Amino acid sequence: MDYIRQNRANNALRTVKIIPNYLMSPEGSVLIEFGNTKVICTATVEETVPSFLKGKEQGWITAEYGMLPRSTGVRMKREAASGKQGGRTVEIQRLIGRSLRAACDLTKLGERQIIIDCDVIQADGGTRCASITGGFVALSLAINKLLHDNQLTENPLLMQIAAVSVGVVGGVPLLDLDYIEDSGCDSDINVIMGNNGKIVEIQGTAEGAAFNTQELTQLLGLAEIGITQLFDLQQQVLTSVQAA
Numbered sequence: 001m002d003y004i005r006q007n008r009a010n011n012a013l014r015t016v017k018i019i020p021n022y023l024m025s026p027e028g029s030v031l032i033e034f035g036n037t038k039v040i041c042t043a044t045v046e047e048t049v050p051s052f053l054k055g056k057e058q059g060w061i062t063a064e065y066g067m068l069p070r071s072t073g074v075r076m077k078r079e080a081a082s083g084k085q086g087g088r089t090v091e092i093q094r095l096i097g098r099s100l101r102a103a104c105d106l107t108k109l110g111e112r113q114i115i116i117d118c119d120v121i122q123a124d125g126g127t128r129c130a131s132i133t134g135g136f137v138a139l140s141l142a143i144n145k146l147l148h149d150n151q152l153t154e155n156p157l158l159m160q161i162a163a164v165s166v167g168v169v170g171g172v173p174l175l176d177l178d179y180i181e182d183s184g185c186d187s188d189i190n191v192i193m194g195n196n197g198k199i200v201e202i203q204g205t206a207e208g209a210a211f212n213t214q215e216l217t218q219l220l221g222l223a224e225i226g227i228t229q230l231f232d233l234q235q236q237v238l239t240s241v242q243a244a
Contacts, residue, residue: 007077009175011225019032030237043138046144056111062116067127071122071123104158105135109152116135133163133230160235166223186207187215187219191220195231
């Protein structure tokens, strides 16, 4: 029997909220919600770059990602307590960093680094996609502050970046999978796109059943529907901050 989604259409996002300037200390911060998934994203500006970039007259954007112990149904141990990050954490924060660097002309950033911290306070699927989407807004807020303070002469942002998950559950293509859908899916794909229509990265796995190119094309179409809506919401939030 085909899967029947409750409460929302198969091509609908969960309720997405982005609250800007959520914290008072960082140069940029948001609380982003994808349904019950909630992530605090902050952007910190440092007037230095990693050693491999010193003297090269360009900046850097990197990311760190973590889940609070009770962001899930059962308490997880803090990774700091074990003395190292898990492979999933490292993979996700590298994805966030790569995605946000794709949005920026690093030569226009000057010799400074912007660190995006993504802390998951409640997880219900799609945490990496929420982190990338919210991380872009936090990054934009930090860059706007640098421009306002005349620390930058040009805006280094090239495009907006957002991300969403798509997948097949019980034979049905779905947009923006929650945890229950994700844990029982046939296939799961995370799509990161720019608002120029180009794909930044695709992460796709056949969890329960392999998919063909026709199904992949259908899922990418679903992703584009959702990401276009996320671009609109990002822009609304950034415009509201500038108008305040």
